[in-house]
Amino acid sequence: METMRHPTGAASAWDDSATRVAWKKLFNFAVAGQILWPAVCVGAFVLMILVGQWSMWIMLPVVVYALYRSFLQRRYIVAAAQARRILQVYPWQTHKSPESGIGQIPGAKLGDVWLAFPNPDRSDDAVRVILHGHAGSAWWRRRLGRGYESEKSAQVAEIWFAGDPRFAGVIAVPGPERLFLLYQLVTPNARADGGRGASPEALELARRAGVRVSA
Known part of the structure; x- marks a missing residue:
């Protein structure tokens, strides 16, 4: 990626x-x-x-x-x-053909679509974020995770991302267009960053972006 x-x-x-x-x-x-x-x-x-x-x-x-x-x-x-x-906090990053899939990751239900982005503190660690379902995610879910090339999947061959995938972020197609909010669900007694060791700087950025972090 x-x-x-x-x-x-x-x-x-x-x-x-x-x-x-x-x-x-x-x-x-x-x-x-x-x-x-x-x-x-x-x-x-x-x-x-x-x-x-x-x-x-x-x-x-x-x-x-x-x-x-x-x-x-x-x-x-x-x-x-x-x-x-x-x-207002994070810059855009461009991702060429980011990894995506349907289900088969921890926390994903049958049919859940997810995207993977690099961990800002460890580039070799891919952090997966589920597109939590509501009507606004339909456009993205029809184009991601299929595992094969199509006219629709070509529309998301490049994705812009602003945020920290361990907490929350915004995705878009070039332009930007089709803004969509991504966020990690935090379960009780779990680390806000999913146990991925977010640095103090990353935690501070997340707080400034309105994310509740306890670490």
């Missing part, structure tokens, strides 16, 4: 104007969904009442799905806010 510092050489990803534009798109999409989905839910419910009982079979699934997305949308807003803090 080939890794290099982003060619702009910016101190942080946030210093790149294109990154700020991409993040604003991510945040605006999340906020728009928080307005749209409750409106769809209420509108479908009202229409179901006005039209009559026969429309229930059509409108009820719409109401249920819109209600589900209304509750889920808060996660998009929180994720966007977390992504911004990470982008």
